[in-house]
Amino acid sequence: MTKRIRDIMHPGVITCRPDAALGQVAVMLIQQHIHALLVADRDGRPIGVISDYDLLAGEWLSGDPESLEVMRSMTAGELMSTPVDTVEADVPVHEAVLRMGEEGISRLLVLDGGQPVGVVSVSDFVAALAETAPAKRETVADVMSDAMLVCRAKTPVISAARAMTQAGWRSVLVVNAAGKPLGVVSGLDLMAFCGDDGCEDVTVSQVMHPALTIHMSASLREAADVMIEHHHHRLVVVDPDDPESMPLGILSSYDIITQMARPGSVWQS
Amino acid sequence: MSNSPIGMAEQDKSERERFENELNRIFQASNEAGLMLRVIGSLAFQMHCSQYGYLQEAMGRAYTDIDFAAYRHQTKEIKAMMAGLGYVENREVFVVSEGDRSIFDDFETGLYVDVFYDKLDFCHVIRWDGRLEVDSPTIPLAEMLLEKMQIVEINEKDVIDTIMLLMEHPLGDSDVEVINIERVAQLCSKDWGLWRTITMNLDKVEKLAQGYQQLSGEQKAHITSQVEAALARIEGEPKSLAWRLRARVGDRVKWYKEVDEVH
Numbered sequence: 001m002t003k004r005i006r007d008i009m010h011p012g013v014i015t016c017r018p019d020a021a022l023g024q025v026a027v028m029l030i031q032q033h034i035h036a037l038l039v040a041d042r043d044g045r046p047i048g049v050i051s052d053y054d055l056l057a058g059e060w061l062s063g064d065p066e067s068l069e070v071m072r073s074m075t076a077g078e079l080m081s082t083p084v085d086t087v088e089a090d091v092p093v094h095e096a097v098l099r100m101g102e103e104g105i106s107r108l109l110v111l112d113g114g115q116p117v118g119v120v121s122v123s124d125f126v127a128a129l130a131e132t133a134p135a136k137r138e139t140v141a142d143v144m145s146d147a148m149l150v151c152r153a154k155t156p157v158i159s160a161a162r163a164m165t166q167a168g169w170r171s172v173l174v175v176n177a178a179g180k181p182l183g184v185v186s187g188l189d190l191m192a193f194c195g196d197d198g199c200e201d202v203t204v205s206q207v208m209h210p211a212l213t214i215h216m217s218a219s220l221r222e223a224a225d226v227m228i229e230h231h232h233h234r235l236v237v238v239d240p241d242d243p244e245s246m247p248l249g250i251l252s253s254y255d256i257i258t259q260m261a262r263p264g265s266v267w268q269s
Numbered sequence: 270m271s272n273s274p275i276g277m278a279e280q281d282k283s284e285r286e287r288f289e290n291e292l293n294r295i296f297q298a299s300n301e302a303g304l305m306l307r308v309i310g311s312l313a314f315q316m317h318c319s320q321y322g323y324l325q326e327a328m329g330r331a332y333t334d335i336d337f338a339a340y341r342h343q344t345k346e347i348k349a350m351m352a353g354l355g356y357v358e359n360r361e362v363f364v365v366s367e368g369d370r371s372i373f374d375d376f377e378t379g380l381y382v383d384v385f386y387d388k389l390d391f392c393h394v395i396r397w398d399g400r401l402e403v404d405s406p407t408i409p410l411a412e413m414l415l416e417k418m419q420i421v422e423i424n425e426k427d428v429i430d431t432i433m434l435l436m437e438h439p440l441g442d443s444d445v446e447v448i449n450i451e452r453v454a455q456l457c458s459k460d461w462g463l464w465r466t467i468t469m470n471l472d473k474v475e476k477l478a479q480g481y482q483q484l485s486g487e488q489k490a491h492i493t494s495q496v497e498a499a500l501a502r503i504e505g506e507p508k509s510l511a512w513r514l515r516a517r518v519g520d521r522v523k524w525y526k527e528v529d530e531v532h
Contacts, residue, residue: 071518
């Protein structure tokens with residue numbers, strides 16, 4: 001069945017007023033966990049889009065106090081891009097993908113009968129793409145995250161905490177210069193170490209716990225065994241031929257649970 | 270390369286020849302040393318505009334110094350060559366500019382030579398990156414246009430040089446006796462600030478050209494046509510995302526460096 005834009009869009013439209021200051025827009029983006037806002041007129045009609053990329057202009061062009069003052073006084077209505085690119089909710093996804101690629105568009109306002117009903121962005125297409133992957137459950141390789149948050153041993157824990165928060169990850173893998181895994185820092189590690197006294201001078205090497213490793217070809221059941229036995233929430237997936245090289249990925253308990261929750265998995269059928 | 274009224278004065282033929290002869294002496298020495306030295310500034314316009322070069326003298330545009338573009342990796346060899354020709358380097362300029370520029374004085378003749386390494390860094394940055402090999406003995410015509418048009422507070426001497434250039438050479442998408450307007454358009458499409466200054470100055474040149482009695486009606490019309498074609502080509506180039514974002518902020522934030530800040 002052909003997938004339509006309404007199947008993958010983010011329902012609802014989050015807007016701001018044209019006179020909203022850039023600082024206010026930044027707060028709204030962070031609070032709503034989104035990358036762009038529709039700028040709407042007094043009647044609620046979308047007249048433009050302001051994205052996190054647009055807001056970068058604030059820092060980019062604030063090289064001196066005078067410029068900073070100018071940028072601080074700028075509003076969403078002045079910095080927004082126009083016109084708003086729209087798509088009808090019943091348009092097939094592949095058509096919208098083609099158009100966005102050709103025209104270099106990052107997001108579209110979704111209309112249903114002329115009325116805004118949602119927004120579809122590149123992230124939504126990526127999520128839809130991920131869902132099309134065959135639902136396997138046999139091995140670690142099928143479920144692990146290939147992308148990882150990594151840092152070196154001398155990284156201050158404050159930096160690691162900031163990176164975890166910004167990336168929405170619950171752990172950081174600590175590696176040496178060659179990429180060899182040295183340990184893992186989790187939120188629990190940070191909480192245990194950084195009490196009331198703060199931990200400004202502490203590095204991740206002081207708070208990390210040893211990395212438990214597993215091979216890509218291991219089954220999910222084996223991975224669950226290791227996690228439960230050691231009461232660990234994540235395993236570092238290493239190359240069996242070169243275990244001291246940069247790991248291949250991370251498998252977390254959340255990855256396994258996500259797999260279980262997927263429509264079509266053995267747990268949902 | 271001054272941004273002051275310097276450069277507008279009557280200058281007799283022998284004085285002009287003194288600059289031209291010295292330029293040839295330096296250029297010959299650089300060729301013999303295998304150096305990549307290319308002429309910029311008023312002398313470059315004179316050398317590259319054989320038909321309309323007379324306008325400099327007719328409009329009272331004088332030579333003040335000898336300017337070159339060069340690559341930074343040849344700094345040492347260029348300094349040695351200039352010392353061999355009797356010049357003394359003003360080392361402070363090299364240090365203050367962090368190696369971007371050398372000034373050499375010949376205290377006997379009173380002439381001085383300005384060398385810009387890798388880039389011209391005044392109101393905007395114009396990089397040489399592989400462009401010095403394109404033309405000889407001057408920088409390419411596109412860079413000559415950019416050299417003049419990047420000056421926000423453009424003055425008469427720059428306008429005269431640009432008029433000569435536009436009279437002498439057609440616009441095109443190559444560099445052989447043609448102003449490579451495609452390159453100018455591409456640079457402007459990535460940098461809103463450069464676009465702002467270049468288009469503003471092309472407009473100024475077109476308007477100011479209409480006031481010169483030394484130009485015929487037909488020549489003035491040609492300048493207008495050249496400027497309109499250049500602006501159309503620049504406008505037609507697809508702009509980068511950063512360009513479009515910067516355009517929304519516009520003139521509210523300064524888009525160029527003050528020349529005084531550089532010196």
